[in-house]
Amino acid sequence: MNCTEQALTFDCEGETLTAILSLPRQEASGIGVVVVVGGPQYRAGSHRQFVQLARALAAAGHTVLRFDCRGMGDSSGALRDFRDVTPDIAAAVSALQNSAPQVRQIVLWGLCDAATAALLYCGETRDPRVRGLCLFNPWVRSAASLAQTQVKHYYTQRLREPEFWKKLASGRVALSALSGLLGNIRLALAGGRGGGEAALAFQTRMARAWAQFDGPMLLFLSGSDYTAKEFIEYSTRDAEWQAALAKAPAIRHVEPDADHTLSQRNASAAGERCTLELLALLANPQPTQHPATPRPVGAAAGA
Structure with a gap:
């Protein structure tokens, strides 16, 4: 294993959160990745997905923290909805920087409702420490x-x-x-009328956070996943999202045969590769990260 790992605990509004910090054996970059875990999952992820991701990123020189939100895994407190984990994410970002002072830029990485939670966090806090987003199969579900x-x-x-x-x-x-x-x-x-105004509120907040975020973003969609298909359908029909998508992600990738959690090795490898590309963009910003005429959000990379 080309990294070292250590367990951490840290406070979040009086509760104790548990995390694993993956540290490079080589000289570490100034970029840290916080893996936000959606429910019902804990820091290992399905088929140890987040363990493998963290180790791959740490082997490439980046510091990674994956943690259990309140009420999940080994963390204390009551279980929260993905719309209510902003304090957990803020605490995790602080914990990573306190443990690895060389980290100056944070990337939030999330799958499904954790990707949604990461966007909502950025919209609610405008946290200047967060400079990049990796969004895998974002959750936008309503009845409609x-x-x-x-x-x-x-x-x-x-x-x-x-x-x-x-x-x-x-x-x-x-x-x-x-x-x-x-x-x-x-x-x-x-x-959109089918879900009611309350059901649509978080999707609108996501779109606005997407439009306002000024760092590079990775959008990764699995070709064999209904959550990804819902995101494509919703984001290309909804007025708020149509406006937000005028700002294309720095990297957009569709993995044709991937399932929701990238359980196939080729799919997980593609996810790791795209994440590393995003981190490289953050380390070496390009003059233009967002093309003037973006491809449709469902289009495959390189199309």
Whole structure:
């Protein structure tokens, strides 16, 4: 293992959070990565995803902290929703810098609702220490966005299959299934109105945080993941997101066959590679990080 690891505990509003700090064996860069963990997960991640990521980044010279939010893993306190972990992230950023004083720039790395939490943190705090974002399959789900995704990517395909119509004619398609299809179509046609104003609030806050963030961003989308498909559908239909996407991420990558947690080794390797590219951009800023005419958010890198 080309890094050293140590356990940390630190305070967050009177509760004790537990973390693992991965330190390079070689001379460390001035960049630190805080892996924000969404629920229901703890600092190791599915199939040790975050362990492998932290070690790969530390082997490349970067300091990495992965931690348990309050109420998860070995951290104390009550479980929080992803919309309420801003204090946890702030405490983790401080803990990393206190443990590794050479770190001057922080990158937040998050998957699913942790990516959403990272964006919300930046929007709420404008923390000057955070200079980069790595957002993997961001979570934007509402009842309407889920319905739109299911209608487009599941039901449309099913309706093209002869077997579906045979089952329908023979009565083997249950009324509950047809009722579910019709309900999803109604929600999909209703668009954003289906989730209600309260359900849409965090997606709007995400879009505004995206537009306001002035550092490089990585957007990584898994081709075989409904959460990623929902993000594409939602962000290309919603007015706030359409405005936000005028600012394209510095790096956009679609991994065609990847699942939600990048469980295949080639997918996880792609995630590590893209993260390292983002860190290199932060270390050596380019004159223009955001192209004037961005590709659609769902377009594959290099297309």
